[in-house]
Amino acid sequence: MPRVDIPGSKSITARALFLAAAADGVTTLLRPLRSDDTEGFAEGLTRLGYRLGRTPGAWQVDGRPQGPAAAQAEVHCRDGATTARFLPTLAAAGRGTYRFDASAQMRRRPLLPLTRALRDLGVDLRHEEVEGHHPLTVTAAGVEGGEVVLDAGQSSQYLTALLLLGPLTRKGLRIRVTDLVSAPYVEITLAMMRAFGVEVAREGDVFVVPPGGYRATTYAIEPDASTASYFFAAAAVTGGEVTVPGLGTGALQGDLGFVEVLRRMGAEVATGPDGTRVRGTGELRGVTVNMRDISDTMPTLAAIAPFASGPVRIEDVANTRIKECDRLEACAHNLRRLGVDVATGPDWIEIRPGADGPKGARITSYGDHRIVMSFAVTGLRVPGISFDDPGCVRKTFPGFHEAFADLRRDIVR
Template identity: 85%
Template sequence: MPVVDIPGSKSITARALFLAAAADGVTTLRRPLRSDDTEGFAEGLAALGHRVGRTPDAWQVDGCPQGPPAREADVYCRDGATTARFLPTLAAAGHGTYRFDASPQMRRRPMLPLTRALRDLGVDLRHERAEGHHPLTVRAAGVEGGEVVLDAGQSSQYLTALLLLGPLTRKGLRIRVTDLVSVPYVEITIAMMRAFGVEVVRETVLGEDVFAVPPGGYRATSYAVEPDASTASYFFAAAAVTPGGEVTVPGLGEGALQGDLAFVDVLRRMGAEVSVRPDGTTVRGTGSLRGLTVNMRDISDTMPTLAAIAPFASGPVRIEDVANTRVKECDRLDACAENLRRLGADVRTGPDWIEIHPGASAAAGAEIKSYGDHRIVMSFAVAGLRVPGISFDDPGCVRKTFPGFHEAFAAVRAGLPG
């Protein structure tokens, strides 16, 4: 029975780096994810003047509650959406001029709802080229705080960025949210802020979510990063599509912060056997996968994983309410549809849905088009358990979140039946 040591959560590592940089004192992060995204975030903090000490198992970050220590910085955010959205927000709490840019892929990804909200709070933020996209410059003089309205229907990261900023403002923040996607990621943020000494109050007012964040700053701490649930989905799916296959992920079980662990409930509905325990989660393939219709709005990062195994179900798989996946590293709905058709599957898509019918008949040698998206590559690696000869045009893009993915997946594959 393969036991898979999944690297630390990307989402938790990014939030922890922000919180550590904003806290009063030195924070130790244990088992952080070391990948292109998180290394880029750490380098960005260093450019902003924070000390980030790194050992193989832990990072130490010197916090500065008054905002970045540097008064001037040029920060390159690479491909990281959390880096590109969180660090300009952190910089707004400081005093200085901070310029941010990102890769061509990240430049295409939107952030206008966040930058509008920051401007509404009095932040001098200017986009150099396309409005709502990198590159941008923040001329910071601290943030007074107050009430702001935010549309987080494209990405919950916009709300997370403002929540994280709240304790660094002079008056605190009251955020009225008109639309919100990926709610579990916001719950991760609120739980982590609590661990750093800040309590967020959430209420519903006239049908809208309102988040109240007090001023006062964060408290440094020692924080352990749990395994990445989105990454675990590929290994759980590998077990589900393999009759008699079984995969266990230790350290990711009852009480996990990440909502993406709910992906195993989808696999259970399809017919896999699932055991979620305090010390880990196990998925076992029964030899049968049923079709289903599922709303994945709150766990949309696992949509490609389900799409990749859908052709092997006994009935159609319809995934709904995932419009936000069209503005990720690529348009993931179209990317999944294109690659499933390369495998011979019958696929239909709409603005926020994809429907996949049983059957995959690709000849050996089908090449998966990655679109530079790590999740497309890792998802279709699972399809490769049932379709021979799958290859990728850019297998190395997995370095964004899991540089050792191909080696880890090959090891699991070798331990599965058949």
């Protein structure tokens, strides 16, 4: 029975880096993810003047509740959405002038709901080229706080950024949310803020964040549930069995809910306090599933849908169109290249398996790590699958192809 050690969560590592930088004292992060995204976040903190120490398996961050030590800085956010959204928000709590830019891919992704909310809170923020996109400059003088309205219908990261900022403001924040996607990611944020000494109250659609700052701590990063989905899916499509330790009943990440989709399709799933096990049964049923709250695993399900006994329809995933690429269309394009019948709408995709099954093809990655990792699962059953940019997995899992090759040897018979 293969046991797969999944690297630390990208989402949790990014939040932990923000919290550690904002906390009073030195925080130790255990088992942080080391990938292009998290290295970019750490590099951004260093450019802002925060002190980071890195040893194998642990990072130490010397927090500054008063904000960045640097009075001026230029930060390149690479492809990282958390870096591009969280660091300007953190910088706003300090005093200085900070310019943020990003890759061409990240420049295309929207920021406007967050930057509009920051402006409503009095932050002097200027988009240099296209309104609502990088590059941008923050002229920071601290944040007073108060009430603000936020549309988080495109990304829950907008709400997370404001929640994380709240304790650094002078009065705290009352954030009224008019729409919210990927709600489990907000629950991660609230749980982690609690671990750093801040309790957020919720009154319906209003989040009340008190002032007062964070306290430093030692914080362990759990394995990445989105990354684990590829290994769980591998077990389901091959009739094999995979256990992921460290992702059990107490896990923070909502994307672990992907295993419940596999259960509905016919896989056996067991989740205990120490980990989760998935075993394929040789049956993979069609399913209709709303993936609004676990949309990062939508490509995983799309990639295994051709092996189901009936159509697989994935609904309420409009936000996947503004990720690293338009993931809904990327999945549809690649499935069609494999000879699979696919239909799409504004926020849904339906995959209709055929009698002949998918055939090998070169997968267009669009530079998106999740497209490559998802269709690697398809390749367990379909010979001849290759990728135009296999290296883009370094964004979250630099060793993915090696780990997946080990899994293939263990479970594919």
